[in-house]
Amino acid sequence: MPPPSKLNSADNASASCHQSENGYTDSAYSVHHEKDLVDLLQFSSAKESDDHLKEFSEALRTVAKALRRAAEGKAAAQAEAAEWKRKYSLEKERNRKLEVERIESNGDRKEPRADAVTNQTVPCNQRIEHCEPCCGRDGICSHDVLQNEENFTVSDARTGRNEWKRKASFKLSWWCKGEDSDQHKHDIVSFEKGNITTAERSSKQISLKWESDPQNVLVLTKPHSITVRVLCSELVRWLKEEKRLDVFVEPRVKSELLAESTYFNFVRTWEDEKEIAFLHTKLDLVVTLGGDGTVLWAASMFKGPVPPVVPFSLGSLGFMTPFHSEDYRECLESVLKGPVSITLRHRLQCHVIRDAAKSEYEREEPILVLNEVTIDRGISSFLTNLECYCDDTFVTRVQGDGLILSTTSGSTAYSLAAGGSMVHPQVPGILFTPICPHSLSFRPLILPEHVTLRIQVPFNSRGHAWASFDGKDRKELAAGDALVCSMAPWPVPTACHRDSTSDFLQSIHEGLHWNVRKTQSFDGPRDA
Numbered sequence: 001m002p003p004p005s006k007l008n009s010a011d012n013a014s015a016s017c018h019q020s021e022n023g024y025t026d027s028a029y030s031v032h033h034e035k036d037l038v039d040l041l042q043f044s045s046a047k048e049s050d051d052h053l054k055e056f057s058e059a060l061r062t063v064a065k066a067l068r069r070a071a072e073g074k075a076a077a078q079a080e081a082a083e084w085k086r087k088y089s090l091e092k093e094r095n096r097k098l099e100v101e102r103i104e105s106n107g108d109r110k111e112p113r114a115d116a117v118t119n120q121t122v123p124c125n126q127r128i129e130h131c132e133p134c135c136g137r138d139g140i141c142s143h144d145v146l147q148n149e150e151n152f153t154v155s156d157a158r159t160g161r162n163e164w165k166r167k168a169s170f171k172l173s174w175w176c177k178g179e180d181s182d183q184h185k186h187d188i189v190s191f192e193k194g195n196i197t198t199a200e201r202s203s204k205q206i207s208l209k210w211e212s213d214p215q216n217v218l219v220l221t222k223p224h225s226i227t228v229r230v231l232c233s234e235l236v237r238w239l240k241e242e243k244r245l246d247v248f249v250e251p252r253v254k255s256e257l258l259a260e261s262t263y264f265n266f267v268r269t270w271e272d273e274k275e276i277a278f279l280h281t282k283l284d285l286v287v288t289l290g291g292d293g294t295v296l297w298a299a300s301m302f303k304g305p306v307p308p309v310v311p312f313s314l315g316s317l318g319f320m321t322p323f324h325s326e327d328y329r330e331c332l333e334s335v336l337k338g339p340v341s342i343t344l345r346h347r348l349q350c351h352v353i354r355d356a357a358k359s360e361y362e363r364e365e366p367i368l369v370l371n372e373v374t375i376d377r378g379i380s381s382f383l384t385n386l387e388c389y390c391d392d393t394f395v396t397r398v399q400g401d402g403l404i405l406s407t408t409s410g411s412t413a414y415s416l417a418a419g420g421s422m423v424h425p426q427v428p429g430i431l432f433t434p435i436c437p438h439s440l441s442f443r444p445l446i447l448p449e450h451v452t453l454r455i456q457v458p459f460n461s462r463g464h465a466w467a468s469f470d471g472k473d474r475k476e477l478a479a480g481d482a483l484v485c486s487m488a489p490w491p492v493p494t495a496c497h498r499d500s501t502s503d504f505l506q507s508i509h510e511g512l513h514w515n516v517r518k519t520q521s522f523d524g525p526r527d528a
Ligand SMILES: NC(=O)c1ccc[n+]([C@@H]2O[C@H](COP(=O)([O-])OP(=O)(O)OC[C@H]3O[C@@H](n4cnc5c(N)ncnc54)[C@H](O)[C@@H]3O)[C@@H](O)[C@H]2O)c1
Pocket: 291, 292, 293, 294, 296, 315, 317, 318, 319, 320, 371, 372, 409, 410, 411, 412, 413, 414, 415, 417, 469, 470, 471
C-alpha cells in the first residue's frame, strides 16, 4: 500500500482532473475511477518500491563485493607478510650459520657479529661480573658504579639537610634487528659515574703488522692494456727474484706471460674455477694493476674473507688505487715490511629472492659488492616501481629510473652521479640513493650499517626491474621478486698510501677536483 499522504494527494489529483475534463462532479464515476487509480497507484508504487529494492540490493551487492575484495586483499597481504617473515627468518638463520662456519673455519677468536649469532654472550669483564646479581652477566649496569660513590652534599633550603639523593641507576641494552644483543657495548659506551659517553664511534685507522714474512702474492691485471702487460711482467720478475715470493696470476695472465717467455714457468695459477674459493687461505697479498674496476674485480673474486689488497693506479681515475705504478718497488717494499695502514672497505651482501622460490634450497647464491647494487628499469621504458623496506619497516616506493644501495666506498661512484653524498669509506653505513626519482622531495638517505634492506618489485608493477652488482651481472627481477641486502661480514682491506683519511681526501681532490674555485682576492671591499 502507498503511504496515506500519497493516497490523499492522489485523490485530490483525480478529483481535480475529473472536474477539469467534464466541468461537473459524478460521484459514481468518480468512485469507480478512483478505485482504478488507487490500483494503478498501488501498482506504480509497488513498481517504484521494486525499483528502490533493486537499487538497494544492487548497492548491497557492490558493498559485499568491495568487502569481499578487501578481505581477499587483506588475506593476500597477510599471506605475503607471513611468507616474507619466513624468508627473512631463513635469511637470518643462513647468515647465522655462515658466520658460525666462518668463525670455525678461521679459528677466529673474535666474537661474531651481533646480528649473526644471537644466542652468544660477550665475555664479561670484571665490572659485569660484579653486576651479575642485579642485571646478569650480559647487562651493563650503572648501579654498581653509582653505589660505591660517596654521597655528594648540597644544601636543601626546605629540609635543612645537606645531601643529594642518589642518582638513579639504569641499564642499557643493545637492540639490533629485533633482538637484544650486548655485542660492542664495551666499544661504544663507557660507564663513568653513570654518564653515557661514546668511546668508539667507527673503526679507527687500522694498521697491519706482519708477524711472519708474506710468502704468496696474487697479481691481478686489467685486461687489454699494453702498459699493464709490460708492468705486470716486470713486477712478477721483481717479486720472484728480489723478494723470493710465490706469484699467482689468473690463467689469462699466465698465458700472456708464457707467450712472452718461458722464464715465467714458475708463475702459479689455477685450472679449475672452484679453486678460487680457497685462494684466501693461501694468499698473503693481492696486488692490482689497473683502475678502480680492477679493485672491484679483485673484490668480486673473494666471496668470503679477502687478503689485503695493494692497488696500483693504471686507470684514468683511481679512488681506490692510491699507489703510483712507477713507484711499485718502494711501495711494495714498505708494504711487505709493514706496518701498513689499511682501509677496511665494507661490502654489501645481496640476495635475489624469487617470488617462485618456496624453500631455502631454491635460493640463488649471495653476491658481494664493494661499490653498490643498482636496481633500475633496464630496457623497460616504464618507471621502476620498487617497494623498499628497512628491517620490515616500509621506507618508501621508488618511482623513477631506479635505486642505488651503495657502500661508503661506492659513494664516490654511481651514487655520487645520482646525487648521493660522498662518505669516508670507513664510515659504516648504507647509502640509499634514488636514480632520477619522479618526485621533488626524494632526497638520498644514509642508513646505519646494521639494517637489512629489502627492495621488492610489487605485483602491480608495469615492468620488470634489473639488478646489477658493481656495474656487472644483470639479473632480472619480475613482479614479486626481491633483493635483500645487508652489510657483509667480509670487508676488503686495502693498503693506504698514507692513511685512510688522507688517501680519501686526496682522491676526491685529484679525481673529482672537489670544490675547486679560485680564491677571492684580498683586493676589494671588506668588513670594517
Ligand atoms: N653514471 C655513473 O657514474 C655510473 C654509471 C654506471 C656505473 N658506474 C660505476 O662504475 C662502477 C663499475 O666500475 P668499472 O670500472 O667496472 O666500470 P667502468 O669502466 O664503466 O668505470 C666506471 C667509472 O667509475 C669509476 N669508479 C669505480 N668505482 C669507483 C669508486 N668507488 N669511486 C669513484 N669512482 C669509481 C671508475 O674509475 C671508472 O672511471 C660501478 O660500480 C658504478 O659505481 C657509474
